[in-house]
Structures are given as structure tokens and as C-alpha cells.
Amino acid sequence: MIKPDYEFAKRSLVKLLLEVDIVLIYLNTTWLLLLKWNLLIEVFCMPVDFAITKEQEELKAVVREFSEKYIAPRVVEFEEKQMIPPEIIREMARLGLFGVVIPDKYDGLGLDPITAGLVLEEIVRGDPECSLAVTFLVHTSWGYIACKYGSEEFREDVIRKAARGDLWIGIATTEPGAGSDLTGISTIARREGNEYVINGEKAYISGVREAREKGTWFKEGGGHVTLTYTDKSKGHRGMTFFFIPLTHPKITTRLEKEIGRKGWSFGSFTLNDVRIPETYRIGDEGRGFYIAMEGFDHARAYIALTCAVAAKRAIEIAIDYIKQRRAFGQPIAKFQGVQFQLATNWSRLEAAHALAYKALWALKMEQEGKIGRFEVTKIVASAKLFAVETAKMALDDAMRWMGAFGYTEENPVALAWKAVKSYDWAEGSSDIMRLIVARELLGREYIK
Template identity: 85%
Template sequence: MDFTITKEQEELKAVVREFADKHVFPRVVEFEANQEIPPEIVKEMARLGLFGVVFPEEYEGLGLDPITAGLVLEELVRGDPECSLAVAFLVHTSWGHIACKYGSEELKEDVIKRAARGDLWIGIATTEPGAGSDLTGISVTAKKEGEGYVLTGEKAYISGVKEAKEKGTWFKDGGGHVTLAYTDKTKGHRGMTLFFIPLTDPGITVRLEKEFGRKGWSFGSFTINEVKVPEFYRIGDEGKGFYIAMEGFDHARAYIALTCAVAGKRALEIAAEYTKQRRAFGQPIAKFQGVQFQLAEHWSRLEAAHALAYKALWALKMEQEGKLNRFEVTKIAASAKLFAVEAAKAALDGAMRWMGAFAYTEENPVALAWKAVKSYDWAEGSLDIMRLIVAREVLGKEYIG
């Protein structure tokens, strides 16, 4: 594994860094206060092609690999340690990739091309009021009817519901979610199928939750009241939805690991600057060895988390090239998420402590990063589920089913 990056990757990073430094970082506190990312920022991301990074060129994307998508994400998180832009980017990139890989040609022409242009956002909806970690508990159903399927039920705690429902504000055509449903409940997880559901459909009603952090990107539930989708909105074969969803989680978890490592490092940098300015007992608090040693410990763990996140992105690339098997990728991605979330939470806790009472305000990007990273205790699979996956891959399925 080689950490050097190409000239093209360097150039792309520089473009995103300039955008993030100039247009994003100065407005992060505003994202949280107004509970939305200003539409012009999302539109600029689209103009720069950032919603099309991993989609093939024939579908109007940039045709780049997961490592390069990681380099883009890294710059977005440096600009927005509150992580709303990261959610917008990583969910769309991961689940858009899955829709593209398993979707029909008509779906690619209709949905993927618009997603790659940044005209339509793609989210994920597996969770329901009665089912999170244990997806066999979902109750959304999809019934075959004529040339399509009719879906009914409710999804809960879903990111990006507002941005997908509202046409024109952030995305010209709003968006939709890769949604898990039962096509045959008697078969358990082998009876599940994935569909693309446009949230702009009048049969979808959205309800927003009051988020705890990363408030710039919405979070809520949606009810699906007999929504008919064409057959070509099915993603993969009937009965394969659970397995395809697991592959999507690997992508999202690798990007999440990177998000947490970078948000943690960015917060440590901000806090380190603060400790140089802030004085107590006659000297800058950066001169206290208690602060220095903790800073070094957290920084080292985050360096390790950062490297492991890139290993997970590398694993996704290797899998795409047929050089690594799925189970290995799943194990690395779950380890990366587990390690990075824990390392970043500990680092952010330390960084907040050094910033004193100022840390405990909504004006402080370090506190906003802490709230964002905390969401990854659960989002795209809880840390306990990461532990189960890693243990299963190490011990074998006969020990953990």
C-alpha cells in the first residue's frame, strides 16, 4: 500500500481545500444554528463535480476510486468538522455507488446520471421505528404490481430527508433513498430487496427529528403510503437486498472512519492553537506537560485511525479490482470505523477540556465535531455491531452467527 498521491489527486485536493477554506469553514457555526447547509454551498459542490466522484464517466461521473473520494472527503471534513458536508458526501457516494453497481441500465440513465451531476441526492433507508441493528425486524413491504412495485411502511432516523423531499432548494430534482423492503417476509433476510424511492413522490410524508449534532444535514423519518415505483428502480435481484446493503455499509464505514479521524485531528489542531493563546498560572496552558502528553497520545491514535481508514478505502479499491474478497473488506471497514470513532471521541473530549468553558458553547467547532462524531456510535451500524463483525471474521461463523 502506497501513501503517495498522484498529481491529479493533488490537484483535486487543492480545489476542494480552497473551496472548504474559503466558503465552508467560516460558516460552520451557521450550519448548526440554522440547521441547514446554505444551498449555495451544496450547489458549488455540485458544480465542482463532487457528487459525481465515484460514478463512471459514461454516467457523467468523474470515474475515480474510493481512495480519491477519501481525499475529497478529507478536505470537506477539514472545512466542516461539524461533519454535515461529510454526511452529504459520504452517504451519496457510498449508496450511489451501490445503486450504480446493482441497478439496471434504465436506473443508471435516469437516477445515476442526475446523481453524478449533483441534480439529485441519494440516501439510505434501512432503519425503522422497530428495527435498527437487527434488520430482519423491518416491516416495509414491496408488492409486485403490474410493471412495478408498491411500497408501504415507515423508515426512521434517516439522514437527508429534507434535502431529498424539497425539489430545487439543494438539488434540482430533490433526491431519494436506497430503501430496504421485504418482497417475501417468510424468507427472513433472504426475502429482502432494495429499491430506489424518490422522496419527492406525493405518497411520501417526511417528519424531521431535532438532531443532537451535525445539524446542517437533516435527519428524520418518512412514511411510505402505497408508493409505486417502476421495476427498474429495484436495485439488484429480489431477495438479495440484505447482502447488497451489507456491501454498501462497508463503503460508508470506510468513509466514516476517515471522517472521524480527520474531524478529530482538525479539532486537536484548533484546540492546540487555543492552548498557545490561553494563559493560566502565568503561562500558556500549552506549556503544561499534562496537556502536551495527552495531545501526543490522542494525535498518535488519530494518525493510526487515519491510516486504517485509508487501508479500508484501499480494500474497497482492491475488491473492485478483484484482488480482495468481500469478507476481508467487511472486516477491515468495521475495524476502521470502530477504532476511528473511539479514538476521535477520546481526542475530542480532551480537546474540549483544554478549551475550558468556551468548549461548552455552540460557537465552538470542537464541540460541534464532538457531537458529530458521537453520531457514529450508531449511524451506518453501531459500534457493538462493528465488534460483532470483527469478532465473527476472526473467530469464524460457528461462534457468531
């Protein structure tokens, strides 16, 4: 007679309930119904749950493996050669990393912003220098927006390629004369039959080289979702978005040198009578400003996460250093002055990290029609503001722990600091974030 193993049975049941929602057990002529805890929560109350699903765990594990094996060992090379090795981009394309939020119908994976955030987190852990974060988050945010508002022909033509990783999608709103004040742009799109003719100049744009050089990083090169005026007299209500392939012969590009995240190019492009089909218009005429604001919310939420994770990763590296580095007869990690900075900064980064996920959750809720546009904008702006400021402060302290070594080119903490610093202005400056949060708290009449 085999002795029943009750412990085995109990633990197996618990594990089984992690896999399926409902278990029915027939025990001594009685049916027992076991319901998964998550199901009960979902039915009866609003969850605050930091757990991720099994599928998300598995997706994260795959990206972590890729990040540890292929990204982390080559980060210094991104800075030295000022480019991401094309084979890394091609491997990212093979893994499906360029189609994460694009619907299945257009060859994407149709995942939500939280899952995209989990993927991004693993990329940033491998590359706290953030060049790949820029590559991923810009494409993911603006690819999503271009798909949401683009025409069906555009989705079939461009979005499908973007999802497969054959084409990169960037964003171009800033101009030499207009940044935070978007209404100051001077790029004009004029309609001619079924085409638009576009003239103007866009500046401080990411991915100009990678989009221009067809076949090196992406089979089809890439293009930028570009903000223009179709009717300047209407102010921000006269703005329209277009997808502009940077491979267009009437575009000229110029590269700038950033101080950080050097792997992904940065520059400007000039449009000189660039003709594009009407199908490349993203959304209706006059809706460009509003679509831009929605897209910025996506990008800012991913940026908040990037800053929090890059700083946490850099602090982990700094922890190894302060345990080894000795001064005045002991490892510097033994000095309370260092310990208190570490604990304070880490706690703040944990808060920034959690707030970044709340921002991604807000985007998901918006997609499901559960919360409104302005509420999302407020949460996202708070998340970006807090993450950038917190990460800068934490990295600044960590660089100081490392002394002169902290100020060297290849130091991962310095690389992360330079990257995070870029988000003082990129995708909406910290002061613009403050204006948004204040506007949503006080009311529009208190701003301006």
C-alpha cells in the same frame, strides 16, 4: 562556451521522472534507460506507498480551495440555521463533487474510493461539524451501490442526474422497530405487474428534507435507497432494495432534531401505497440484505476517515487555543498533563487516519477483484470502530483543555465531538463493528 550545469540537469531529470515513466538519454554514443521508481515497484513488488499521485494532489488542492473559501467561514451558520446554504450544494455540484465515484459513462468522474476519500478529507477539514461530510459520503457510497446494482434504465434516468448533482441519493434501512437487527424491518414491497407497491415507515434517516424539497438544494430533489421485504418468510434472503424518490406524493415526512451535524436534515418518512416502476429496484429480489452490507462497507470506510480528520482538525484548532490560554502563570500547552494527552491522542488519530485509508484501499482492491468481500468487511469494521472511539476520546480531552469554552455551542471542538458521537450508532453501531471483527477472526460459529 556555456558551462554545462550538471546540477540543473540532474535535478531536472529527477523531476522529469516524476512526470513520465521512462526516459531514454543518448549520451556519448550510449543509450541510457531511466525507469521511474514507482514503475519498478509496481512491476516487481507490492507497494506500501503513502504517496498520492499528481492528479490526486491537484484534485485535493481544488477541493481545499473550495473548502477554505466557501465552507469553513459558514460552518457555524449550518448549526444556527440548521441547514446547509443551498448555494454551497450548488457549487459542490458545479465542481463535480456529487459524481466522484460514478462512472464516466453516466457523467461521473469514475474515481476510486481512495481519491473520493482525499476529496472528503478536504471537505471535513473545512467542516469538522460534518454536515457536509454526511451529504457527501452518503451520496457517494449509496450512489455507487445504486449505480452498480441498478438497471440500465435507472442509471440513465437517476444516476446521471445524481452524478451531475441534480439529485441526492440517501440510505433508508432503519425503522422505528429495527436498527442493528435489520431483519426486524416491516416495510413491505408487493409486486403488481411492472410496478412495486411499497408500504412502511423508515426512521432516523439523513437528508429527508433536502430530498423532499425539489429545487432548493438539488434540482430534482432526491431519494433513498430503501430496504424492504419482498418475501418476509425467507428472512434476510427475502429482502430487496429500491430507490424511492422522496418527492413521491404518497410519501409523508417528519423531521427530528439531532444534537449535532445539524446542517443536514434528519427524520423519518412513511410510505403509503407508494408505486414505483420495476426499474427502480436495486439488484435482484432477495439480494437487498447483501447489497446493504456492501453499501455499509463503503459508507463506514468514509465515516472512519471523517471521524479521524474531523478530530485532527479540531485538535489543530485546540492547539492554537492551548498555546494562548494561560493558567497558573503560563500557557496551558506548557503543562505536561496536556502535552501527554495531546501526543497520545494525536498518535492514535494518525493510526485511525491510516487505517481509514487502508479501508478505502480494501474497497479499491475489491473493485479490482484482488480481495474478497469478508476481508473488506473486517478491515472496514476495524477502521470505523477504531476511528469513532479514538476521535471521541481525543475530542473529549480537547474539550476539557478548553474548559467552559469547550462546552459552548459554537466551539469547533464541541461541534466535531457532537458529529463524531453520531457514529456510535449511525451506519452500524460500534458493538456491531466489534461483532463483525470477532466473527471474521473467530469464525461464524462463535457468533450467536
